[in-house]
Amino acid sequence: MSLPLANIDDVNIEFSESSLLILAFVLAIIMFGIALDTKPADFRAVTKNPKAMSVGIAAQFIALPATTFVLTLILGVGPSIAMGMILVACCPPGNISNVLTYRSGGNVALSVSMTVVSNLLAIFLMPLNIAFWGGLHPEASSILRDIDLSAIEMLLDIAIVIAIPFTAGIAISHRYPEFAARVQPAVKRFSLIALVTFILIAFAGNIGVFIDYIWIIALAVFLQDALALGLGYGIASSFRLSEYNRRAVTFEVGVRNAGLGLAIVFSFFDGLGGMALVAGWWGIWDIVAGLALASWWARRSTGRPPEVAPGG
DSSP, X not given: OOOOOOSGGGOXXXXXXXXXXXXXXXXXXHXXXXXXXXXXXXXXXXXXXXXXXXHHHHIIIIIHHHHHHHHHHHHTOOHHHXXXXXXXXXXXXXXXXXXXXXXXXXXXXXXXXXXXXXHHHXXXXXXXXXXXXXXXXXXXXXXXXXXXXXXXXXXXXXXHHHHHHHHHHHHHHHHOHHHHHHHHHHHHHHHHHHHHHHHHHHHHHTHHHHHHHHHHHHHHHHHHHHHHHHHHHXXXXXXXXXXXXXXXXXXXXXXXXXXXXXXXXXXXXXXXXXXXXXXXXXXXXXXXXXXXXXXXXXXSOOSSOTTOOOOO
């Protein structure tokens, strides 16, 4: 299947320096909110539920980038769209995954601990995955050659965006737990609304480009998001995890931090059209798709009470 594209690989989405600073701030707030909700028990959950944790982590950092790579070849999309899809697949999960897991009746403790561990691992694994899968792609590899991507430089940038606010949030959560518990819901709501608003404003400022390519972007994101959600559930099922845990793994794999992806696009790829549009539209669509799935699941029992957290 080949999808005809015009010149999206030559289009750059225009963003001002102030807009990029706002995006960096929003991402810092997102990571800060995740950390405020992090407790020592979340890390202990890793040892209590090693099978589910290992399955979810492997699905995110190995299976999702690999299957996305294959999807880009099947669709025959151009270099910048393919690279955008690979970039999103390499991003860690966003904290909306915890909300969706709760709404679906899944294992929230597992979801939160996976989000924490995945974001920490992403500091090192995200640059390596982008460089590996992007460099392997017959079309997208030209983009990496043109920009001379440095995995080390990207690692340092991601470390700043993730590690600093995350460390600050952990410190506050540990030292002032009651304060953290009070402000954390508001921080999460604000960060989600701010990210969606930022993406919508960005689209509005580049509406002509968005309209020209929405059909291929919407199709690519729809298929990739469906693949990610299905992959999470399918892999969790194949390893015989309980339904309670399958739902958590599904959203941890299916929900990506597209805001971080956008920051990478503008920091390292000069706002390259296909990449920016894929990451931006993903940030909106995966919330819509995730809410639809979570609402559908909420009407169907996991077959296990929420207070029981099985080892598998």
